[in-house]
Amino acid sequence: MNLILHVWRQASPTARGRFETYTANDVNEEMSFLEMLDVVNEQLIANNQEPIAFEHDCREGICGSCGVVVNGEPHGPHRGGATCQLHLRHFKSGDEIWIEPFRAKAFPVLKDLIVDRGALDRIIQAGGYVSVRTGSAPDANAVLVPKQYAEQAMNAAECIGCGACVAACPNAAAMLFTAAKVSHLALLPQGQPERTQRVEGMVARVNAEAFGHCTNHGACEAACPKGISVDFIARLNRELLKAAVLPPQEP
Amino acid sequence: MLLDAKIPGGPLASKWSEHILHSKLVNPANKRKYHVLVVGSGLAGASAAATLAELGYQVSCFCFQDSPRRAHSIAAQGGINAAKNYPNDGDSVARLFYDTIKGGDFRSREANVHRLAEVSSNIIDQCVAQGVPFAREYSGLLDNRSFGGAPVSRTFYARGQTGQQLLLGAYQALSRQIGLGTVKMHPRTELLDLIVVDGACRGIVVRDLVSGQISSHLGDAVVLGTGGYSNVFYLSTNALGCNTTAIWRAHRRGAGFANPCYTQIHPTCIPQSGDYQSKLTLMSESLRNDGRIWVPRTPGDRRNPANIPDGERDYYLERLYPSFGNLCPRDIASRRAKEQVDSGRGVGELSNGVYLDFSEAIGRLGQPTIQARYGNLFDMYARITGEDPYRVPMRIYPAPHYTMGGLWVDYNLMSTIPGLHVVGEANFSDHGANRLGASALMQGLADGYFVLPVTIGNYLAGPRPAPLAADAAAVRAVEDEVRQRVSKLVDNDGDLSPTHFHRELGRIVWNYCGMGRNAAGLRTALDQIPVLREEFHARVRVPGSGESLNQALERAGRVADYFELAELLCRDALEREESCGGHFREEHQTEEGEARRDDVNFAHVAVWEWTGASGQQRRHTEPLAYEAVELTQRSYK
Numbered sequence: 001m002n003l004i005l006h007v008w009r010q011a012s013p014t015a016r017g018r019f020e021t022y023t024a025n026d027v028n029e030e031m032s033f034l035e036m037l038d039v040v041n042e043q044l045i046a047n048n049q050e051p052i053a054f055e056h057d058c059r060e061g062i063c064g065s066c067g068v069v070v071n072g073e074p075h076g077p078h079r080g081g082a083t084c085q086l087h088l089r090h091f092k093s094g095d096e097i098w099i100e101p102f103r104a105k106a107f108p109v110l111k112d113l114i115v116d117r118g119a120l121d122r123i124i125q126a127g128g129y130v131s132v133r134t135g136s137a138p139d140a141n142a143v144l145v146p147k148q149y150a151e152q153a154m155n156a157a158e159c160i161g162c163g164a165c166v167a168a169c170p171n172a173a174a175m176l177f178t179a180a181k182v183s184h185l186a187l188l189p190q191g192q193p194e195r196t197q198r199v200e201g202m203v204a205r206v207n208a209e210a211f212g213h214c215t216n217h218g219a220c221e222a223a224c225p226k227g228i229s230v231d232f233i234a235r236l237n238r239e240l241l242k243a244a245v246l247p248p249q250e251p
Numbered sequence: 252m253l254l255d256a257k258i259p260g261g262p263l264a265s266k267w268s269e270h271i272l273h274s275k276l277v278n279p280a281n282k283r284k285y286h287v288l289v290v291g292s293g294l295a296g297a298s299a300a301a302t303l304a305e306l307g308y309q310v311s312c313f314c315f316q317d318s319p320r321r322a323h324s325i326a327a328q329g330g331i332n333a334a335k336n337y338p339n340d341g342d343s344v345a346r347l348f349y350d351t352i353k354g355g356d357f358r359s360r361e362a363n364v365h366r367l368a369e370v371s372s373n374i375i376d377q378c379v380a381q382g383v384p385f386a387r388e389y390s391g392l393l394d395n396r397s398f399g400g401a402p403v404s405r406t407f408y409a410r411g412q413t414g415q416q417l418l419l420g421a422y423q424a425l426s427r428q429i430g431l432g433t434v435k436m437h438p439r440t441e442l443l444d445l446i447v448v449d450g451a452c453r454g455i456v457v458r459d460l461v462s463g464q465i466s467s468h469l470g471d472a473v474v475l476g477t478g479g480y481s482n483v484f485y486l487s488t489n490a491l492g493c494n495t496t497a498i499w500r501a502h503r504r505g506a507g508f509a510n511p512c513y514t515q516i517h518p519t520c521i522p523q524s525g526d527y528q529s530k531l532t533l534m535s536e537s538l539r540n541d542g543r544i545w546v547p548r549t550p551g552d553r554r555n556p557a558n559i560p561d562g563e564r565d566y567y568l569e570r571l572y573p574s575f576g577n578l579c580p581r582d583i584a585s586r587r588a589k590e591q592v593d594s595g596r597g598v599g600e601l602s603n604g605v606y607l608d609f610s611e612a613i614g615r616l617g618q619p620t621i622q623a624r625y626g627n628l629f630d631m632y633a634r635i636t637g638e639d640p641y642r643v644p645m646r647i648y649p650a651p652h653y654t655m656g657g658l659w660v661d662y663n664l665m666s667t668i669p670g671l672h673v674v675g676e677a678n679f680s681d682h683g684a685n686r687l688g689a690s691a692l693m694q695g696l697a698d699g700y701f702v703l704p705v706t707i708g709n710y711l712a713g714p715r716p717a718p719l720a721a722d723a724a725a726v727r728a729v730e731d732e733v734r735q736r737v738s739k740l741v742d743n744d745g746d747l748s749p750t751h752f753h754r755e756l757g758r759i760v761w762n763y764c765g766m767g768r769n770a771a772g773l774r775t776a777l778d779q780i781p782v783l784r785e786e787f788h789a790r791v792r793v794p795g796s797g798e799s800l801n802q803a804l805e806r807a808g809r810v811a812d813y814f815e816l817a818e819l820l821c822r823d824a825l826e827r828e829e830s831c832g833g834h835f836r837e838e839h840q841t842e843e844g845e846a847r848r849d850d851v852n853f854a855h856v857a858v859w860e861w862t863g864a865s866g867q868q869r870r871h872t873e874p875l876a877y878e879a880v881e882l883t884q885r886s887y888k
């Protein structure tokens with residue numbers, strides 16, 4: 001099959017970007033989207049042009065490195081997968097495809113399709129952990145965790161930190177990302193002691209970064225490669241409310 | 252090259268506790284005066300960096316990804332071992348120790364492996380306390396499953412994303428320290444060389460992958476947790492950025508490289524579907540718990556699998572290994588699959604796979620149970636192949652996956668360069684010639700959380716080398732070398748891409764130094780690699796500049812180092828005239844086609860010393876003494 005690609009090219013964070021048009025010829029539907037970009041890049045190198053810069057590493061949907069906007073959708077026209085898991089089966093020969101970086105003020109473009117998502121790391125640094133020094137843990141089975149809580153915590157913990165939720169949100173909010181981590185830890189007994197300061201610290205950090213505010217659009221859930229539910233945003237709001245109204249020691 | 256493994260005396264079971272007792276301590280008030288550089292933020296690097304910072308050391312941590320959370324460890328699926336014996340099925344530290352030694356085909360150090368088994372339980376405690384959502388039973392207790400090569404259920408798991416959850420635990424611990432200001436994190440930063448002055452490792456030279464700036468960082472000790480080198484095969488299950496550069500540059504500065512030929516080929520990966528393919532996807536080995544592996548009895552049988560009656564199928568692992576069946580160790584399962592495909596029984600469009608069939612398990616347990624156990628793996632398979640594994644058997648084939656070889660370290664995890672420590676997959680220490688499933692995560696976290704934080708004191712509390720200025724000539728000289736290497740690649744008047752050369756190199760290494768190796772093939776590889784390397788340096792083309800984000804340049808630098816490693820890999824394989832674990836020399840096999848070890852001549856670690864040029868390394872040996880176990884031929888029959 002042959003595809004026509006309009007790809008965002010931008011030399012540096014301060015340079016002006018523009019769409020360039022390339023053709024991907026003789027690609028096949030077994031290929032992944034990123035393998036198709038590899039083919040285009042090999043062609044560019046053969047023509048002594050700079051290849052398209054895009055982020056990727058594991059190529060199996062778990063590291064969260066990859067992520068571009070394909071025809072207006074973060075990670076492209078499939079559900080429940082990252083860009084690296086998108087296959088050309090989703091396209092037909094002759095299709096025109098627009099490929100852009102994740103767009104959000106909090107994610108400045110570094111080059112072409114690569115953005116800086118450091119803000120997400122800073123949110124975790126502001127409280128997205130349990131403060132347990134190495135060596136100080138009790139026996140792993142000393143605290144029982146009801147299976148349904150463990151499962152629900154895992155549903156939230158599956159977040160790969162790709163930032164598609166931010167890119168999909170009309171306000172560029174980081175609510176789903178933050179809610180996933182707050183919920184993961186709030187659902188487990190190990191997360192209880194720091195529950196209040198965690199949610200307050202993380203949300204304060206979100207507000208200090210260039211993210212927008214959540215207005216319950218739900219575009220984040222639809223774009224999430226892990227299908228993380230917006231219900232966790234409701235839980236985040238509950239956690240935040242509890243932190244504000246309950247006295248600190250309240251169990 | 253002096254190879255003093257520093258294995259403590261006394262009985263095996265008390266070596267580690269005795270060693271802790273006799274290890275030097277850095278006074279708590281003084282720890283902040285020591286600066287440790289940790290390169291790598293995978294399980295080994297992140298756990299080490301976080302723990303060292305908790306202890307009070309000043310830490311700088313480096314990774315090439317945009318965030319430490321994206322290290323390759325994130326991709327581990329199946330699980331992590333620990334000798335908890337929660338299922339009460341007869342597990343113990345001694346049994347985990349024995350299984351690991353045996354699984355490694357009696358080519359690892361007893362003392363290291365015993366220590367690993369001892370600390371395994373603490374790892375699970377630590378991770379649970381961090382909030383790692385391991386699978387649980389309805390009682391709320393932790394659930395376990397069994398994994399290839401283990402006769403007991405000792406594997407802890409978090410759906411099919413155990414590595415992700417463990418890494419996020421370590422990443423969160425690291426993030427806490429970054430937030431507290433005790434760790435300075437340098438993402439998108441690649442180590443390109445090490446600074447060794449008067450024989451001690453004093454720092455590293457790195458390239459900022461965004462600005463292209465080359466700079467150095469000095470410290471009191473350097474820790475490499477930079478992962479394995481499976482990508483020397485080009486196609487592997489590893490993430491695309493995994494590289495050998497860090498350990499290779501350390502090797503060139505004097506660190507002994509141990510057992511490079513011990514590479515692991517994982518039996519259950521999705522077969523290649525075309526030439527454009529950029530990586531191979533692993534289907535977790537846990538699938539072998541419920542899936543049955545078979546091929547048609549008749550070569551060339553192209554029938555739809557559903558139409559092949561049971562009597563015309565060969566469940567070859569169950570036939571050859573009645574007691575372990577589909578759960579025999581990886582090296583065996585891989586080699587046996589290759590045998591089937593080579594004999595014309597391969598299945599799929601390209602006849603390059605074997606079936607992994609769940610129909611019997613689905614019939615016995617019902618689809619919902621199978622879905623609960625492996626749902627995400629089945630989805631992943633369907634997404635990649637376009638086939639539904641609930642209906643059609645999966646097709647699998649072995650792929651390069653893990654490297655047991657790596658930098659030689661002593662019991663303190665220090666390399667032959669004083670001050671340079673190596674943790675995780677980057678070192679050679681615990682898995683001998685073959686790693687058991689779910690043991691890499693265990694080793695990475697054992698090294699980072701529990702071993703290195705103790706043993707690094709033995710170096711730091713020793714005599715301090717003379718101060719080194721950031722602009723000392725010795726530092727500048729290494730920076731200049733790195734700049735020259737970078738400019739040479741960028742300015743080269745070439746015509747072929749770095750990927751082209753990587754693919755060609757991978758083809759040679761896979762064909763001649765993959766699952767089966769023989770002297771003639773290895774010699775062919777050793778003839779071809781230097782020729783291709785020359786061509787690479789003459790013809791590689793890197794568009795763009797060195798002063799900006801340049802992925803072709805990153806790739807080219809990594810491929811250049813893979814060329815040199817590939818040569819050593821083949822030389823090591825040629826010199827090791829025996830078969831053991833993942834190293835299968837076709838000349839050395841039993842009548843039944845099993846690996847035949849030569850314990851008289853090869854019960855040692857081969858350690859290679861750089862002497863100035865690729866292909867010229869000198870081979871040294873560290874004899875392996877076995878006190879607690881008796882060397883037997885592995886039998887999984």
Ligand SMILES: Cc1cc2nc3c(=O)[nH]c(=O)nc-3n(C[C@H](O)[C@H](O)[C@H](O)COP(=O)(O)OP(=O)(O)OC[C@H]3O[C@@H](n4cnc5c(N)ncnc54)[C@H](O)[C@@H]3O)c2cc1C
Nearest residue numbers: 291292293294295315324329330442478675676689691692
């Ligand atoms: C698909 C897959 C599934 C697996 N499943 C399992 C499993 O179920 N159980 C199990 O026990 N093991 C499993 N393994 C093996 C296991 O995941 C790895 O061996 C282990 O995670 C390696 O951890 P590490 O910390 O040593 O290195 P990595 O996680 O590879 O981390 C390397 C780090 O070093 C950094 N780095 C590398 N080079 C440089 C450089 N030059 N400059 C700067 N930074 C650098 C990287 O940025 C990264 O942060 C699996 C492996 C694969 C590929």
Ligand code: FES
Nearest residue numbers: 057059064066084
């Ligand atoms: S490359 Fe890792 S998630 Fe896509």
